[in-house]
Amino acid sequence: MPARASSGGSARKKPGGRSSPTKKRMPEGPIVFAFSMFGQFLAVLWKVIAHTVGGVARAVGRGARDLDPDLRRDGAGLMLLASGVLIAAAVWWQSEGPLLEYTRLVIMGGFGAFSPILPLLFLPIAVKLMRTPGTAKPGDGGRLAIGFVAIMLGLLGLIHIAHGVPRPAEGAEALQTSGGLIGFIASGPLSMVITPTLTAVLLVLVLVFGILVVTSTPIRRIPERLQTLFGALLERDGGPDSGIGILGADEEGPEQRKRKPRSGPTASTVAGDHERPYDTPVLPQSPEPVAPALTDGHEKAEGENAKDESKDKPAKGRRKKTGAPDPTPAPATAEQLSIPSRVVEGDYELPAPPMLEPGSPSKERTKANDDIVSALSGVMGQFKIDADVTGFTRGPTVTRYEIELGPAVKVEKVTALSKNISLAVKSADVRIQSPIPGKSAIGVEIPNTDKDIVSLGDILRSSAATADDHPMLVGLGKDVEGANVVANLAKMPHVLVAGATGAGKSTCINGLITSLMMRSTPDEVRMILVDPKRVELTMYEGIPHLITPIITSPKKAAEALQWVVGEMDRRYDDLAASGYRHMDDFNAAVRAGELKAPPGSEREYEPYPYLLVIVDELADLMMVAPRDVEDAVVRITQLARAAGIHLVLATQRPSVDVVTGLIKANVPSRLAFATSSLSDSRVILDQAGAEKLVGKGDALFLPMGAGKPIRLQNAWVGEKEIRRVVEHCKKQSEPSYREDVAAPQGPKKEIDEEIGDDLDLLLQATELVVTTQFGSTSMLQRKLRVGFAKAGRLMDLMESRDVVGPSEGSKARDVLVQPDDLPQVLTDIRGG
Ligand SMILES: Nc1ncnc2c1ncn2[C@@H]1O[C@H](COP(=O)(O)OP(=O)(O)OP(=O)(O)O)[C@@H](O)[C@H]1O
Numbered sequence: 085m086p087a088r089a090s091s092g093g094s095a096r097k098k099p100g101g102r103s104s105p106t107k108k109r110m111p112e113g114p115i116v117f118a119f120s121m122f123g124q125f126l127a128v129l130w131k132v133i134a135h136t137v138g139g140v141a142r143a144v145g146r147g148a149r150d151l152d153p154d155l156r157r158d159g160a161g162l163m164l165l166a167s168g169v170l171i172a173a174a175v176w177w178q179s180e181g182p183l184l185e186y187t188r189l190v191i192m193g194g195f196g197a198f199s200p201i202l203p204l205l206f207l208p209i210a211v212k213l214m215r216t217p218g219t220a221k222p223g224d225g226g227r228l229a230i231g232f233v234a235i236m237l238g239l240l241g242l243i244h245i246a247h248g249v250p251r252p253a254e255g256a257e258a259l260q261t262s263g264g265l266i267g268f269i270a271s272g273p274l275s276m277v278i279t280p281t282l283t284a285v286l287l288v289l290v291l292v293f294g295i296l297v298v299t300s301t302p303i304r305r306i307p308e309r310l311q312t313l314f315g316a317l318l319e320r321d322g323g324p325d326s327g328i329g330i331l332g333a334d335e336e337g338p339e340q341r342k343r344k345p346r347s348g349p350t351a352s353t354v355a356g357d358h359e360r361p362y363d364t365p366v367l368p369q370s371p372e373p374v375a376p377a378l379t380d381g382h383e384k385a386e387g388e389n390a391k392d393e394s395k396d397k398p399a400k401g402r403r404k405k406t407g408a409p410d411p412t413p414a415p416a417t418a419e420q421l422s423i424p425s426r427v428v429e430g431d432y433e434l435p436a437p438p439m440l441e442p443g444s445p446s447k448e449r450t451k452a453n454d455d456i457v458s459a460l461s462g463v464m465g466q467f468k469i470d471a472d473v474t475g476f477t478r479g480p481t482v483t484r485y486e487i488e489l490g491p492a493v494k495v496e497k498v499t500a501l502s503k504n505i506s507l508a509v510k511s512a513d514v515r516i517q518s519p520i521p522g523k524s525a526i527g528v529e530i531p532n533t534d535k536d537i538v539s540l541g542d543i544l545r546s547s548a549a550t551a552d553d554h555p556m557l558v559g560l561g562k563d564v565e566g567a568n569v570v571a572n573l574a575k576m577p578h579v580l581v582a583g584a585t586g587a588g589k590s591t592c593i594n595g596l597i598t599s600l601m602m603r604s605t606p607d608e609v610r611m612i613l614v615d616p617k618r619v620e621l622t623m624y625e626g627i628p629h630l631i632t633p634i635i636t637s638p639k640k641a642a643e644a645l646q647w648v649v650g651e652m653d654r655r656y657d658d659l660a661a662s663g664y665r666h667m668d669d670f671n672a673a674v675r676a677g678e679l680k681a682p683p684g685s686e687r688e689y690e691p692y693p694y695l696l697v698i699v700d701e702l703a704d705l706m707m708v709a710p711r712d713v714e715d716a717v718v719r720i721t722q723l724a725r726a727a728g729i730h731l732v733l734a735t736q737r738p739s740v741d742v743v744t745g746l747i748k749a750n751v752p753s754r755l756a757f758a759t760s761s762l763s764d765s766r767v768i769l770d771q772a773g774a775e776k777l778v779g780k781g782d783a784l785f786l787p788m789g790a791g792k793p794i795r796l797q798n799a800w801v802g803e804k805e806i807r808r809v810v811e812h813c814k815k816q817s818e819p820s821y822r823e824d825v826a827a828p829q830g831p832k833k834e835i836d837e838e839i840g841d842d843l844d845l846l847l848q849a850t851e852l853v854v855t856t857q858f859g860s861t862s863m864l865q866r867k868l869r870v871g872f873a874k875a876g877r878l879m880d881l882m883e884s885r886d887v888v889g890p891s892e893g894s895k896a897r898d899v900l901v902q903p904d905d906l907p908q909v910l911t912d913i914r915g916g
Pocket residue numbers: 538583584585586587588589590591592736780781782797798799800801
């Protein structure tokens with residue numbers, strides 16, 4: 085407004101001034117007038133041409149923007165390649181032709197002595213663009229451009245100074261043989277105002293800056309980057325195989341794949357080394373360069389010192405120093421979960437990594453993502469919410485879009501819009517996360533219409549998995565940011581896997597077992613597989629990692645769990661006797677020859693393998709013997725961590741009668757696949773979320789101690805791959821089964837005959853009577869919902885086992901067992 089007023093004002097005040105120049109010039113003559121008209125015509129023509137060209141360019145630009153990003157990158161790569169060929173033809177081969185001559189003039193004039201090297205730069209950049217579509221991050225283009233400009237200015241300026249800073253006035257040849265026009269611009273003017281030497285110093289700095297920008301390296305991380313670079317070079321020169329990538333694995337000879345004694349920190353040669361502050365079962369994505377700089381360096385130094393110490397000093401001396409109590413004597417006859425002599429450490433060859441197939445290459449951005457960004461922005465605009473979609477990270481199954489709020493905008497305004505967002509993005513499975521951990525932004529997770537396949541092979545070959553050689557490490561999948569998620573089962577230490585049918589549980593169990601087969605020998609990890617569904621795990625029959633044939637009968641499974649409790653007790657006895665707190669320490673001492681059986685004992689210590697019990701359908705077991713299974717699970721989960729015994733319990737019925745409060749309280753890690761209801765999600769995770777998963781391996785992983793679950797796409801492993809790995813393992817060694825695992829123990833048979841089918845009821849009745857100290861038949865009738873005759877029979881059975889006294893008419897019987905003795909009495913009744 086003020087601008088218009090003033091211009092109007094000035095026009096009124098100076099009517100004959102600059103506002104009407106043509107009127108003044110007209111009388112100067114017809115030639116001037118003709119020129120002026122021609123000038124105006126040219127101006128109009130220019131406007132028309134410019135408008136048309138601009139319109140075409142904008143249309144092409146819009147078209148190009150609508151192209152698939154991969155195609156756009158391919159196009160850019162091809163254009164670079166064509167430019168490289170053109171420059172090579174002009175500069176190297178001095179080819180004839182007006183375009184080539186012009187190119188030669190421009191390139192040699194601009195880049196001088198550097199021109200012949202220029203075409204060589206185009207080829208690798210073009211190939212990189214085409215080979216890795218979609219891996220660039222937004223902003224990469226600008227960064228690379230700035231970096232390359234800085235490198236060129238620095239380099240050409242230095243070349244120019246080396247040639248004595250020739251000026252353009254000295255002729256084209258002088259420029260062509262030095263740093264060219266660019267070299268002159270970078271060094272000439274500066275050399276005049278400061279000395280050429282000082283200019284050279286500044287140009288070196290510019291060159292270094294360019295290199296840092298191109299390699300995206302902050303100055304403080306230069307030493308770290310150099311270390312990584314030299315590390316990689318050394319490894320390539322015959323250093324230890326990194327195991328990353330299929331190529332690396334292919335190059336590896338069979339000799340190299342033989343299991344060597346583990347040497348990493350997890351091999352734990354130092355007592356207590358496996359316990360760390362803020363420990364979590366989930367391994368970091370890239371443990372090598374970044375995080376270790378602060379913590380690992382410190383830990384490593386300590387670890388190394390400690391390791392050296394362990395070499396020189398006997399374990400006993402070390403323990404005494406810490407003031408640990410004197411060890412209790414070792415049980416002389418205790419039996420160990422022995423390892424067959426066929427499996428000798430060093431002879432067992434692990435399956436080659438290429439046995440597992442690669443997945444599909446991950447995409448960083450597709451057109452579908454761009455469409456959703458504009459749909460989300462549209463919703464924010466329609467509801468007049470001051471919020472922007474600031475970016476997104478594409479995972480294999482879902483993409484997380486980040487929404488940042490303006491000042492004083494309530495988070496609830498966005499979260500309340502979940503249904504509108506669902507509608508706008510045409511997807512029912514929208515999950516809103518507020519905030520995204522580590523960011524002040526709201527995350528909206530929306531399933532991808534074009535999903536990637538995450539393969540177990542890729543996860544196990546990733547640096548996250550190869551950086552740690554712990555035998556219990558398993559590949560889980562990829563998170564929403566596309567990072568590999570691997571976890572240590574020994575640290576979980578027990579996990580509940582649940583989800584509706586078809587959500588991907590069995591695939592997950594297959595992935596866990598296959599991970600272990602790929603990474604560990606039978607003398608490191610043994611498994612008990614319980615498969616009441618009878619079909620899911622049959623392909624693993626006969627692998628040497630099993631200690632008993634696959635258990636399909638729920639009743640036998642309950643017995644096997646009892647055996648595991650016994651095995652745990654045996655291990656604890658040995659731990660107590662040797663004075664160690666964890667099986668890893670015990671094993672390390674046995675391997676180092678520091679532990680000898682007590683004099684007079686027939687025992688010979690052997691390292692204990694980790695024992696993993698996988699139950700694929702807990703519900704079937706809970707239907708047959710709820711009490712026994714619950715008791716065993718609770719005992720194992722409460723104590724088995726230090727004994728190296730771990731449970732994986734899977735169920736498709738996450739209801740409270742299957743996943744009881746006691747089981748839930750003792751199984752700290754949870755892996756939830758898509759559930760059919762919110763209440764199922766609450767049973768597994770204690771929070772909502774699993775009902776919004778899209779199925780087929782989409783999961784929420786809540787590791788022990790974590791507050792918020794990690795969303796991940798579980799890794800896929802096909803049956804063909806599993807069979808290949810199983811075949812390989814079977815060829816390496818035969819299983820050596822323990823006869824007693826799923827067999828009824830002790831003189832049970834005789835007692836069974838007397839008790840008949842009432843064992844479970846009798847156990848419940850005994851527990852009731854002993855805990856309440858009230859031997860009443862009518863109470864049994866009420867609490868156990870049995871008839872008078874059955875309750876009377878149970879009383880008689882209890883009397884015959886000295887749990888209650890004889891009948892005294894209508895009075896309650898005396899209870900002869902104290903609550904403290906209950907576990908022993910129950911074991912006796914079971915015949916254990
Ligand atoms: N990680 C995955 N990646 C890709 N697809 C998967 C994945 N996991 C499962 N699927 C798909 O989902 C289907 C069902 O998976 P799976 O058999 O593991 O489900 P489930 O939960 O074990 O079902 P059920 O309880 O009936 O055995 C598979 O056949 C496969 O097509």
